[in-house]
Amino acid sequence: MDARYEEKTFENYFNNELDRKTSIYFPLGQVQEGIVGLDSAAHSKSWHLWRKLGYPFWFSPPFSGVELQDIANEMERYLSKEVHNIPAMKVNLLFQYKRPQFITMSSGAEWHLWKRKYFRYSLYAEQHALLSHIEATFGQDAVVLYAAPAVEDVSDLVKLKMAGTIIDNTNYRRASELNGHHRNTYIKAGTYSQACSKPKRIENFSLIELIENTEPEAQRENGQLLVKFAKRINSSMLEANGIGYLGTAFVHRMSQFKDYELERFSLFFAILTMSVFREVTGCQWIIPLSSSQNA
Incomplete structure (x- = not known):
């Protein structure tokens, strides 16, 4: 049973x-997950969402929403500050x-x-x-x-x-x-x-x-680690495309963002990639941190 x-x-x-x-470090926190989801974010009229993005407290419905690229730009700045202010990342756990x-x-x-x-x-x-x-x-x-x-x-x-x-x-x-x-x-x-x-x-x-017992890799900045890992995950999923349902589902889901040119927001796109990876595979992505703080 x-x-x-x-x-x-x-x-x-x-x-x-x-x-x-x-x-x-949980890269896929609740705030990020709620924002990077295309269905809930693009042109969203959620007042709570825009409050999280830093819009004024008096900013309230009705309004027409905000372009996804504007959201990506806000999230890129937020993520850049966040990953810089946490200890060195050690290894990716799935x-x-x-x-x-x-x-x-x-x-x-x-x-x-x-x-x-x-x-x-x-x-x-x-x-x-x-x-x-x-x-x-x-x-x-x-x-x-x-x-x-x-x-x-x-x-x-x-x-x-x-x-x-x-x-x-x-x-x-x-x-x-x-x-x-x-x-x-x-x-x-x-x-x-x-x-x-x-x-x-x-x-x-x-x-x-x-x-x-895992030691962080020397001379590797947190943001670079996240972006590099997400790109390699993306490559692995592309390799699986056409072989079975997981790769195909990943490619179809990511295709929804193709017209928005989000790749130029490297950290945001990395988190978006891993969010879709988790959505499709069910894998939780976690990164252990070093005990010493970054300068």
Whole structure:
């Protein structure tokens, strides 16, 4: 049976705890996401949106809206200040969150591996191929992880949230570790996994240690990191276009912005690219930060 909670609930609890336990940067904050969405931003008549963009408090409907390029220009200035004033960025993390099934009967296909109740989640072939390709392409510049809780129902999930132990009770697997498999199974966080169909034991690792032990690349400015990463993501998705639905969906979504010439707003366009990437793939993009402040 499926674990008895929503995947989005786990994702929100996980991200909130990660924010408290480590120094991270969410490039796709709620303000940016609301603004970069073409459907909600271009020619928008939302008074709240324009207040966020710095328009005067007396500026209120009815009015005809603002061109998307004007929004991009405002966001470019906002993002430039924001990324300059945060610590040095270390590495790009891409999380694919999974809500597992909880297998309670011996008829489960992988029961013989554990001989007890266990968790499992399936890999979607095209999605996994894309994530594995991104991991291979970026090397040390990106870590691509599946994250799945070892939690049966929402009451246990809430208890872990209150105790601040969601991260410790989550199973992590690098995308590359699951190449050639269609499922991953585990009994609890902190122990090894068994990837299937041909069983393979994969040792666990600490997410917090992974983040803390990663060093930022020397002589790389935050804005340049964001722009470079988004361009390479865009290239990876273009390579996937025509092969399957993810690449095709990404290209179609990005085509909506073609006539606006937004590429000249490099930071804004990078955030826009990653917003569409998340929308299409479901991957959360997170960047750990250095503990020392920029000058």
